[in-house]
Amino acid sequence: MRSQLIDRRDLQFLLHELLAVETLTQLPRFAEHSRETFDAAIDSALRIATERYAPHRQRSDSDEPRIEAGRVVLPPEVAPALRAFVDAGFLAATHDHEDGGMQLPRTVANACWALFKSANVATDTYATLTIGVANMVHAFGSAAQRARWLPPLLDGRHFGTMVLTEPQAGSSLAEIRASATPRADGRYIIRAQKIFITAGDHELSDNIVHLVLARLPDAPPGVKGLSLFIVPKRRDDGTPNDVALAGLIHKMGSRGTTSTMLNFGERGDCIGELLGPPHQGLACMFQMMNEARINVGISATMLAYAGYLHALAYARERMQGRATPDPRSPPVPIVRHADVRRMLLAQKVVAEGGLALCLHASLLADRAELDPDATERHQARLQLDLLTPVIKAWCSTQGVLANSLAIQVHGGYGYTREYPVEQLLRDNRLNSIHEGTDGIQALDLLGRKVGAEGGAALALLGTAMLRTVAETRALDDETLAAHATQLERAWHELAHTTATLLAALPAQPQLALANASVYLEAFGHTLVAWLWLRQAVIAQPHRNHPDDAEARFYRGKLAAARHFFSHELPRTAPQHTLLRSLDAGLVELDDTCL
The missing domain is CATH 1.20.1410 (I/LWEQ domain)
Known part of the structure; x- marks a missing residue:
């Protein structure tokens, strides 16, 4: 049966014929890999996405998170799906072998992660944010912080979030009021009210590692006064760290991912530790935000891709209209009609073209980090920086338009919950808003x-x-x-x-x-x-x-x-x-x- 998550032949084409990703094995970091190991990772991802993620996509939408006895309740399929993801090595896909990682190029890792977004973007978000937090700790943490936080993040005992937005601030991070007061032991008391924190609370892991933007007492005004702090939900002994769930936000789409209001330090006892230099929090956070923006582009593209594949299958099966004016002629599949073909091609160019763009950027990221030539690294970084806002916004805008056409191909059925395309559009609509609006x-x-x-x-x-x-x-x-x-x-x-x-x-x-x-x-x-x-x-x-x-x-x-x-x-x-x-x-x- 043909996958409704991806055209596997297209993914093979993009990676091996368009981008020649196997050439990355010439770099020492990827020397132990080959086309066979890359393809095996993708096949494993497709299997888990198909078997564990896709089946509960609709339930995640209809049975959205709720609070019972002070705890967030999710559909029971979410936790084992994420455990399968972790056990297969995808949470640590780009990390060193010594840290339990697969040491994959980001190009191949993004190809793998894309399949989970196509299958169930709500469940995937918990893992995506954790990957970003682990990368932040790896990039900016001290040796002690890396030793303490990386192992549980990479093996899925801890999940992660990034905590930026406040009710009065929105996208204007210069307005953030969260405070960090030094303690005698070198840590900080965090006080903050945060809103729209994706995956901000759940029971999917032993702990949640929040990366929180806040101000030190001597902070200059504006974004140059923001510092970044590691703030766990629970302390090492399992006791609460004064991080309170103030409520859940109910969204139009991606309903299966908790969106939370969080209060830090209601009792004055929320403890965090500085990550990276003081007053450089936003500069550090931009690494995760830029990764997240490319992830948004991939998410938008893959939701468009899934919608396209569903619309294509429907158009080949749905009999309506005739090929000739003769009313006695037999009905034909709607894929035979020119306007339906127009709508299908419009989706195809966004889905396959957008994925090509996202994977091209991923290849630039690999080259920017690891190319042996310093000039090549610099040029790859320049191009990646240029393309990141385009990837995020173009894919988000065009992805929603593509999903709208998928509904149109289905006609009245597409507007019902019995078919998946209406949920795909609602899930995709968020991508134009978060991680910096289009x-x-x-x-x-x-x-x-x-x-x-x-x-x-x-x-x-x-x-x-x-x-x-x-x-x-x-x-x-x-x-x-x-x-x-x-x-x-x-x-x-x-x-x-x-x-x-x-x-x-x-x-x-x-x-x-x-x-x-x-x-x-x-x-x-x-x-x-x-x-x-x-x-x-x-x-x-x-x-x-x-x-x-x-x-x-x-x-x-x-x-x-x-x-x-x-x-x-x-x-x-x-x-x-x-x-x-x-x-x-x-x-x-x-x-x-x-």
């Missing part, structure tokens, strides 16, 4: 990332795109050459728009940034067009493969690329016109007119 990502991209280091990252991206254009034209294929010309034009339009906006930014920042979200969408479409052209170049020689299944797969890639260049990339032209006009409508608007 609008904040757009401001980050245009206001900081594209101009960083004199635009070095953007120049690197342009060089890569134009190299693909040149390579494509050398193939002597008219269709691909047309795509290449279109991409070249789109890149030059993006570069022109970027230069216009960056020139206006110093003197007219509000005007330059007013349509930053439009800029991010145009940027994302151009970026994904490049990835679709690269996929089409690989697929073109195999479109008449002697194996019929392989031929259909490669022709599907060519059809998807054609759709992106004919239906999606042209959307950027009016966006560039708007952006270069420096339209003042949003800046000058009298909000009393709204």
Whole structure:
């Protein structure tokens, strides 16, 4: 039976044909791995995701977390699913063998983790946050902190969260009021009221390790005064650490993940320890936040992917309408209708194109950390920093649109709970909001990332795109050459728009940034067009493969690329016109007119 979590052949294509991930085994850290071990890890992940995560996706939605006798109650399937994940080594997938890890490249680990998001993003979130906390402790903890906290995090005895948001602060972290008062023993008394803390309370592990942003007494104002603290739910002896569950928040989607209000230090006895340097909490936290933003992009993509696969299966089975005007002709599957094919292709280009983008970024992360050449490491880091806000926001926005089309393909049935696509859309809608809203990502991209280091990252991206254009034209294929010309034009339009906006930014920042979200969408479409052209170049020689299944797969890639260049990339032209006009409508608007 074909998986409804992923097209396994597509994942193989992206990893091995598009990204050549096996070349990472040339790096000493991954020398013991091979294509076989990478594929085995993915197959194991797909099996656990299918058998343990997917079956309770709907129950996690309908039987959402509740409080009984002061404790959070979850569906009984959640804990064993997470235990299977931990026992298979996926919680420690990227960590050293000596720490019980699989020492996988992040590219392969993200491919594995993506499958759990497709199967049940609510259950997966508990593990994803714990992975991020373990990475933070590994990166910024002292030797003593690593020895104390890493083992229970990596073996699933402790789970983790990141604790930023406060009722008055929202996304404006400069407004955080949480305090940390020094104790004589070098630790701190934490006082804070926090809200929207994902996975903030549960009984899935012996303990929960909260990473909390708070202010020391001598902290400067704003974000430069934030420090980061390890604050466990329970102390070493099992007694409470004065972290109180103040309530659960009930959400539109991802209902199976607890969203909590937490009070730290109601009795003045919440003890935490500093992680990283004083007043550098946000700088440290950005490592986890950037990982989380890529995870959001992967989540959004995989929910779109699952919706696409469900819609495709339904379209092949649902008989409605006829191929001819003759009412006596037999009904045909709705996949035969042009408008349904349009909707399916629109989902396919987001799902497969978005996954290509996320895995491309994962490969940059591996290169940024481990490439033996210092220049290559630096350039990979520049590109990863540039792409992170695009991955988070473009995948989130386009993923929801794709899920909406999955419902449309199902017709009235898609709007019912008997079919999974309505839940997938609700689960996906959160991704545009958390880990920095899509609008904040757009401001980050245009206001900081594209101009960083004199635009070095953007120049690197342009060089890569134009190299693909040149390579494509050398193939002597008219269709691909047309795509290449279109991409070249789109890149030059993006570069022109970027230069216009960056020139206006110093003197007219509000005007330059007013349509930053439009800029991010145009940027994302151009970026994904490049990835679709690269996929089409690989697929073109195999479109008449002697194996019929392989031929259909490669022709599907060519059809998807054609759709992106004919239906999606042209959307950027009016966006560039708007952006270069420096339209003042949003800046000058009298909000009393709204």
